[in-house]
Amino acid sequence: MSKALALPAPASARRRAVPWTVVVPAIPVLAAVLLAVLAPWIAPHSPTSGNLALRLRPPVWQEAATADRLLGTDLLGRDLLSRLIWGARVSLLIALAATVIGAVVGSVVGLVAGFYRGTVDTVLTKLIDVQLAFPFVLLAIAVVAVAGPSIPVLVVVLAIGAWVGHARIVRGLVLSLRERDYVQAALALGAGTPRILVRHLLPEVLSTIIVLATFDVGRIIILESTLSFLGLGVQPPTPSWGSDLRDAAAYVRQAWWTAAFPGIAIMLVVLAINLLGDGLRDWLDPRVK
Amino acid sequence: MVGYVFRKVFHTAFVAFGVVTLVFAALRLSGDPAATMLPGDASVDELGALRRQLGLDRPLWLQYVQFLGGALSGDFGTSFRHQQPALPLVLERLPATLELAGAALLLAVALALPLGILAAVYRGRVVDVAAMAFAVVGQATPYFWMGIMLILIVSVELGWLPTSGRGGLERLILPAITLGTHFAASLARLTRTSMLEVLGQQFVTTARAKGLSEWSVVLAHTLKNAAVPVITLIGLQFGTLLGGAVVTETIFAWPGVGRLAVQSVFVRDYPVVQAGVFVLALTFVAINLLVDLLYGVLDPRIRRE
Numbered sequence: 001m002s003k004a005l006a007l008p009a010p011a012s013a014r015r016r017a018v019p020w021t022v023v024v025p026a027i028p029v030l031a032a033v034l035l036a037v038l039a040p041w042i043a044p045h046s047p048t049s050g051n052l053a054l055r056l057r058p059p060v061w062q063e064a065a066t067a068d069r070l071l072g073t074d075l076l077g078r079d080l081l082s083r084l085i086w087g088a089r090v091s092l093l094i095a096l097a098a099t100v101i102g103a104v105v106g107s108v109v110g111l112v113a114g115f116y117r118g119t120v121d122t123v124l125t126k127l128i129d130v131q132l133a134f135p136f137v138l139l140a141i142a143v144v145a146v147a148g149p150s151i152p153v154l155v156v157v158l159a160i161g162a163w164v165g166h167a168r169i170v171r172g173l174v175l176s177l178r179e180r181d182y183v184q185a186a187l188a189l190g191a192g193t194p195r196i197l198v199r200h201l202l203p204e205v206l207s208t209i210i211v212l213a214t215f216d217v218g219r220i221i222i223l224e225s226t227l228s229f230l231g232l233g234v235q236p237p238t239p240s241w242g243s244d245l246r247d248a249a250a251y252v253r254q255a256w257w258t259a260a261f262p263g264i265a266i267m268l269v270v271l272a273i274n275l276l277g278d279g280l281r282d283w284l285d286p287r288v289k
Numbered sequence: 290m291v292g293y294v295f296r297k298v299f300h301t302a303f304v305a306f307g308v309v310t311l312v313f314a315a316l317r318l319s320g321d322p323a324a325t326m327l328p329g330d331a332s333v334d335e336l337g338a339l340r341r342q343l344g345l346d347r348p349l350w351l352q353y354v355q356f357l358g359g360a361l362s363g364d365f366g367t368s369f370r371h372q373q374p375a376l377p378l379v380l381e382r383l384p385a386t387l388e389l390a391g392a393a394l395l396l397a398v399a400l401a402l403p404l405g406i407l408a409a410v411y412r413g414r415v416v417d418v419a420a421m422a423f424a425v426v427g428q429a430t431p432y433f434w435m436g437i438m439l440i441l442i443v444s445v446e447l448g449w450l451p452t453s454g455r456g457g458l459e460r461l462i463l464p465a466i467t468l469g470t471h472f473a474a475s476l477a478r479l480t481r482t483s484m485l486e487v488l489g490q491q492f493v494t495t496a497r498a499k500g501l502s503e504w505s506v507v508l509a510h511t512l513k514n515a516a517v518p519v520i521t522l523i524g525l526q527f528g529t530l531l532g533g534a535v536v537t538e539t540i541f542a543w544p545g546v547g548r549l550a551v552q553s554v555f556v557r558d559y560p561v562v563q564a565g566v567f568v569l570a571l572t573f574v575a576i577n578l579l580v581d582l583l584y585g586v587l588d589p590r591i592r593r594e
Binding site for chain 1: 307310312321425429430431536540559
């Protein structure tokens, strides 16, 4: 049966049945978000001021540990658990901001390119090609080399890395959607371009955008931590999982826990986000590969 | 085929031009390089002198033309730190980066192809579940963190392999694993999907009906047809590998282009950053051209598009 003729399931029925493949990974994701939001109240100690008398203490289950420093302390005697919780705040906030900017810019470009076709489309597609031919980390190095490392620069750089994927996929979808009868009917009835883009095309591609954006958050958390690890992202003393790993790599021999826990935090959060993306894709949008 | 090669080379030339423009835009529009290079207490006169020396006082379009000219003739200026032309300094390090990226690629392919094929053939069985678990966890693990953990466990605790530098196979193993695993994860996943798709097609049923053994169906009939998306991914991901090499080189003190570029950011050696980014980006573009040509050979249908 042709896809265009298939009646969509009633929205209410779709909403009722949230599958477990979405619910289960959503729990750790929401937990991480909650930790990040509530950091000032939950973190047992200050993330930035340490107690030099308690430097490099191991986690509680090891000898020489300090009872109220659950995951141990770093070189400056700062509580590792507190830094992880505050780091979640920084890392998630950056990833969300970059994802939203990238998704909005990319979707607008994709909608416009797919709808207008012709020269606009050719130019935008070439632009996408060029950027895909450019390893992201290199672009980040070039920009940070000149603009200097800071959180706003980081967000912009990461958004530059994210918009292309949205633009490419939304464009592809819009190219075929604009030929559908309902769009042609709206055109014939005299609907203006902005109205068609926003009222008729955007709702159709929204679920795809949401799925893509979910995967982007995971990817961007890793990219952010990578750049921060290189010293090109979040700068000390601001806690972020990546910049904590940068410090930890230097004295990993003396204190394995300082390197192990931030990495595990990144891995678990990204794993949950990716699984959530898989679940959302199967549920909302079987079209994306 | 000649027409196909011509089209691809033309497209590559265009992309290379775009990449040069993007490097220029990233380096010139995101701030004032002269201000970044000088220490914070530099005087206005010093700043002006450096801007003139770098040509930053000229109009932007002229800077762009000169940048293009410099890129074509391989002139990116002189490294402040090493007092030599920037490009040879970078090219000298390129073999090390290619060695690392190549080793990681080999490792990833050697790991991911059998894993993906086995997962597809034994769909839903233990091999499949294990392979996909590896893929999902591998994709969520930041590779620089894996590098640190490998150093900690394999080098420090077990003392099996050296932690840093280049030279000999024993120094290549850990960086290659670090860089290759992440890629192996996504490659295994795609190989599985691609194999499953081809295994469902009619010519595979025909091959089975002819009485061919299952493995000759898989290896002789299915694999070649499943290869195009896999090779495409390998080509596309090579850029990610080159980017990843930047990080891996930093962890393992591997003397490649990436490490040089990152160090140059910190000592504000702007010409070297420029040359390093440029060389790696063009390497990536050249590899994508090779991949395009290769799958024109593998799949005649692509040539006609």
